[in-house]
Amino acid sequence: MQLRCPSTVNVTLFEGWELFTLIIDNSIQVRYFLAINRHNGNETNPSVNFSSSTTPLAKISAFKNVKSIVNSYGRVVADGGYYPAYTASTTVSNTLFVIFNTSVGNGIFFPDLFNYTKGYHTDPVVGVFSQMNNKYMYSDKDQNSSEMGVTLYRAGASQLLVLEPVTNTPPSVTLTSPADNQTLTEGSPYKIEGSAADPDVGNVVTAKYKINNGRIKALQSGVSNGSAPISFVLNMTFRDKRIWDGEVDIYDADLAENVDHTLAVWAEDDQGGRSGEVTRKFRVVWNRPPVIGGENKDLGSFMQPPVVNYSATDPEGNTFTFSEYLNGKQIRSGVAGQQYTVEISHDTWIRLDLDVQHQIKIVTKDSAGISSERVYTFTRTETYIEFMLDYGNPDIKADFMLDGMPLRVLVTLERYLPEGSSIESVKVYNNYLDTVPTWEDCTGAVKGNRGYLFINKTKTALNWAINLWVTIDKGTARERVLVNGYGGAFD
Template sequence: MAWERLGQLASNVTIVTTTVRTAVNISASGNLSVGFYWSDGSQHSSAAFSGLPSRSNVSQYSDKYRYRVKVERTTGAHLGYVEFNPFIGTDREAGSANFSVSTNVNVFLEAEIINTAPTTPGSFTQPIGVLKGGANITVTWGASTDAEGNLITYYPEYRYYQNGVAQSWVSIANNNSLTRALTLTTDKTIDKIEFRVRAFDGTSYSSYRDSLVFTIGHNTIPTLTLNTANNLTLSEAVGQNEILVDGSALDTESNNTVTIKAQFNNGTIRNLNSAISNGSMPIPFSKLFTYSDKKIFDGDTPLTVELAEHVDHTLKVWAEDGQGGISTVAERKFRVIHNRPPVISDNDRDLGTLMESPSIPYQVNDLEGQAITVTEKINGQVIRTFEATPNTDYTLEIPIEMWIPLQLQQHSLTIEAVDTIGAKSIRTFTFTRNEDTILLELKNPFVTDIAASRILVTPDVYVPIGSTIKIEACNNAFDSEPTWEDITGMAMNKRGYTFTNTEKTAEEWGINIRFTLEKGTASQQVRLEGFGGAFD
């Protein structure tokens, strides 16, 4: 700011020695005066200003103004200044200066407004992204502040880049608003634009705030139609584990490479289709994605991390035209159900003490409708494996050949159901086997051409005290009611037995053998390890 001359002493002052210094004082009455002093501090002379404007009165001394007394030779040559700012009070020395002259001088009072420039305006918040040629845009920035509370006017400017070369700055309207409207050029040689703004408080300008450099695209962005339904629920069941992403994109400009893209949550982006636009024909897209193992897959490639249940997930689809244009992003919400293992009826339980092979009815089901493979086991040994039909009655039984060798102790029966994903359920039944009588008979009798007359049976058996064994044989095994003959004594003594039966009703003769073991009062197990023998 420039210094403004407020007044001059009515008469010249004569400085008669180089040791004189000058000082500015305020008298008790509030008048401004200038005093000249000898080097020892005694006053040489003084004079007061009169007829000054109101802002030079003591009551107006504030941080809005800065003052100085200017001393000049009467010939106009400048000697020096005494500056003071601010001072309030009376009889106070505000500042002083020595003058190495001996001459007549003029004394002037001058003032200058004190001002702090406004702060730099805040960052630009609009526009954002890629801009389109010919579009009406809004330019917005943050406010400045002014220490003196002066009204702030903003001076925004913009400049284009033509084929990458920056052009001259162009002013937009100057006012105190933080927003300006601007219509972008349609000149296709203009490919970028940037903005700057500074604040003015009526006295001083702030520094400039610069924006980013924005790209200007001169093409029409494509539009997109998405047919995929909203709020789908996916599970790993067949028919429920797929999501078809289909629709079309339209670019009204020709010869643009339009690419349609899809993304699940923040996962891997997949291209759905890419084609050259002709300006009128929609470009179709269709792709089937699958849900498995808690993730979305494109073929064998997972596109997401594991997806949580009971929360919304997002499918996003958009089209890009290769010229910086991007369609509005179409979104669809969906949820997932994690694969659940098959359900087996009944409950894990103990069947108690059994003397006969158990028979347990059950059903299996899969909530996702997947195929179920069932495996039945006794003590970990497979009884049978088959593909089960949901909600169908099945029976868990122990085949006789697996039942007979079971020890008289606790055993475990299991039903294991596995779906096509590998999820598994197991139902467990325990029981304790107990026997007081064991009856063993050949499953397939021996065929003979004629009636056998003798038989030798040599059992490998342990019959503890208190237990009994009975060994029987017949030579007409295929009759509906074979003639069983007790051969226990001969067999236990490893001697041959002569059949007494000579008749049959079946077409063939045949030999069969059966053992009946009764535990009785024995405290040890009765064991039949096997037997040998012959017949003729």
């Protein structure tokens, strides 16, 4: 604030203001003041109180980004003087020289200062007028009177302040997590971790972030000591289509699938400095198919039906169904649980071709229609063929159950036995319905295409009944052993 008043008048400044320079012109009993105040931009209109009625001069100038007043100069100028008649210098670079001139006289104005920027020129008020001019010095550190002055044929005063600006280095930010181009699924963690740094001691540094064009949020704040980084970490989670910090919804909206989303992290200081943004891209998947445990594989060769145990779960907890297929034909389906077993019935098993690959496929489908599958392959193999008559079949029972005791039997086999294979055994019964039936070996008779005479003459069951038990050994045969049917007679 630039002030002028008679020496006999006391001045009371507005709260927060202080006198910085004072020049007294005893010849005309006048005082010239510069008063200063450092404020935060919320300053109310200041006032100045004078102890007696007078017509003073008061003019306010505002300068932003001032770190300090490094030098000040001032002198009284007699009639016909030079404003200012002194040399000003400083040791600091990039300063602002500000000249305040005040004079008296009706209808008199200060001429403009060469190479200085005009701040204001006031109109004369009862013969008192003033001017303020400033110049940014860059690397220059001094000015002589001819570079700063003007000649005016009136008495007054000239004052100069050398202002040092705040020199602020923007902060920087380093991001160690998350990795770029992540894909987030239900329950996936998403961690922001890194640090901010500011070489300016005492600056308050705040690391901030946002997702897409969402709300800006603070990660961490701290006062810089000029060297140590200010670390930050935030553990977030993707669930229910959104990013969460605990129970706080970070983005306030569902994150779309199959598009890139952007996390941006940066740092700001309390001097207006801002780092560049460090960004990470990521995508989200709302729903995944049910997960079937294990992996697709070949189970190997089996002489008995393989048993396949598996588990299935849904990552999002959705309900789902399962279906099991054997060679493309569905053998079972149901609503999901946790553990399952694929079982192949005996009747289905014996109808599978030998020495060829078969497929078990498991398909799970969730309530949204997304499915997954697991495939197992296996080969049915046999080293022998073995069969008996099935008395659970009413036709078999009717044909081979007798009232009288059978005495002999003829068994014929429609067969193809390649080299290396053989009929291992053919056993017959005539009392098959007994609790402990008596079997008799008729292998030789079958190989020789002859009838066989029963040795057994007793039974404990109500009826006599014939059955046969045939075993054919594949041995070293490389070709397939075939039994196309059987026949014979008994009496």
